Amino acid sequence: MFEEASEVFDNMFKSSFPLTFIVFIPAVLILVSPLPAEAAHEFTVYRMQQYDLQGQAYGTRNAILNTEARTVEAEVLSRRCVIMRLADFSYDKYQKALRQSAGAVVIILPKNMSAMPQDIVQQFMELEPEMLATETIVPVYFAEEDNELLSIYTQTLTSSSSQGSLSAAEVLLHTATANGFQMVTSGAQSKAISDWAITSLEGRLTGVGGEDLPTIVVVAHYDTFGVAPWLSYGADSNGSGVSMLLELARLFSKLYTYKRTHAAYNLLFFVSGGGKFNYQGTKRWLEDNLDHTDSSLLQDNVAFVLCLDTLGNGDSLYLHVSKPPKEGTPQYSLLKELETVVASQHPEVKFSMVHKKINLAEDMLAWEHERFGIRRLPAFTLSHLPSHRSAQRSSIMDVRSVSPSSRHGAGEPPAGWVHYCKSHQYPKRKHFTFQRVSFPSSSLVMALPEQPYCNIIKRLHKRCSVKVRLRWQNSVDDLHIFASSLKLCLPFSLRVKPAIFDLLLAFCIAAYLGMMYLAIQNFGLLYSVVRRITLPKAKVH
């Protein structure tokens, strides 16, 4: 057959030159064409944070992943992609994977976070800062659990865990029959983003009653922080603070439209960005207002600055101050007012003042009010957390929906205070409705061109008829962020077989073909058998 074929080809090429092109060029094209990776299981993975702050590198340094999956139970982890479930996650296992120079780590998060036992959630929350604090060379990804991913995990688990105690032949058989999974992301390596901005929003309500009115500033930072930027929803920190600020703005904009309820205070609302990165947005806003402008509400007669941070849960309330307010100042009267309101209307709420001096030696400021404190503005933070070190402020576990009504009514005292000063009865309003502000709005995500969050806040703010100004602040000098490849929706896991399986298959196929050969060679036998059976019938005819 081949001789004849080659003869035919020879004649073909000798006789007509163009035919060569027609036959050969497509053949060459097919041979050299690259193979697209066919996707079997596609799911979304979210990469760990990556940023440099003040010369220090944080988070994972790598984005490219193309290795075979293993679970932690396997003997050899080097250059493998280690997958673990959140339920089995521990820092030791994570460290073990990193020590054995694993190729990547994928942590599978449950779909419904609230169904997880509280101690696991708590444990993971406390691990998050530790994972981020050290620079990790390998890519670390988070994925949400689904059925396919779970089946991949269980198959990998069975193949990884059974390797320890078997004989060599069993291991060989096992590797030949088991399914392997190749984890592949086709995203590019992460790059530092050069052109990005921190966005902050500022709104104001002007009071009546003469020149040089005192100003009250209400501040909340909107950005969230967690080990994976795209998974940090920050429902409590600081979705609750922002929603409370928006609600205050809405209330006051209503009150300020009537003459009777128009107070003699200017109100300044500030929704700051970059809060989780040392309150960069606030810092820049203060610099702009105090150093670069001649007239600003912040420059003269600020009554106090109230920062709202993490107020959505719990039934305790803390007023964090860097300097205890003196008697006779507006801050002191606010503190007293808070105490009376809490005592009279919400007796179940524990309220206290926490005093902590600003520590300039530390890398990060504790609370947002310290930014104002440095600039000698009277400021404090209202929060349900007793300490700024609480893991809840920077966790991807912070997704629990904020209860529609705050139990401690933290927004009421300031409102009451302003109107108390104007000797008006302040509006009876039991509960504040929280707008559900839950978007992944980490600074790293916000640096991307498509950001829904700011627009939504802006729209909400607009509805409150507060004059809103959007402030863009160009990149911060000592913060470099790597916002690319943080969320990948890519062909991700491929079923693969080891090379030994191919060899075995080749062996089986060779045996099959040998049998086929024998069968066709001895077709005459079958033919004669059939003939012998049919002979008597033929005689009948």
Place this chain on the structure above:
Amino acid sequence: MTLFHFGNCFALAYFPYFITYKCSGLSEYNAFWRCVQAGATYLFVQLCKMLFLATFFPTWEGGAGVYDFVGEFMKSTVDLADLLGLHLVMSRNAGKGEYKIMVAAMGWATAELVMSRFLPLWVGARGIEFDWKYIQMSFDSNISLVHYIAMAAVVWMFTRYDLPKSFRLPVTVLLALCVYKAFLIELFVHIFMLGSWTVLLVKAVLTGAISLCSLFLFVTLVHSN
């Protein structure tokens, strides 16, 4: 998975054809060009079928998962053109019956193999992802070789002038089975929800039965006169 896997699949799909060609004595008849011609006829017939299907059977837009019984039946009726094509190939070749049948079937099946199996194998079996379907596809090509040989034999018997009256019915039944085999298997799959390996087994058994029957008829016919 790798080039090696592609080689495996390729060997599984193509070597039976090669062995059949060598062992059936076709190579001694210098039948290569005749097989190529049969392949060209295959191409022509497929083109005609496609044109016909595209013209008269617009894509059925029923609900997903609903099996269009009549539509599928009509579509496989178009496969009658295959019989015509095989007849055309055989009528243009002079020679003994076995020779005619083998040339037509080999050319036909090889053309189908090259046209419909090679590209999926090349693209799929070489990829990183492993899937059993390429091995199954290769097995399927072996089955279709047997199928076409049986089909060519039945067509040859059907078109003979000296076919005894008693043979008319079984041969016609076999012809219908050959044409509607794909339809029947699809129906099986739909009704019994078969897995891919079971489908392959059913196909093999059905094809084996059909070809054994046609072999009996063929042997009887050839040696009766």
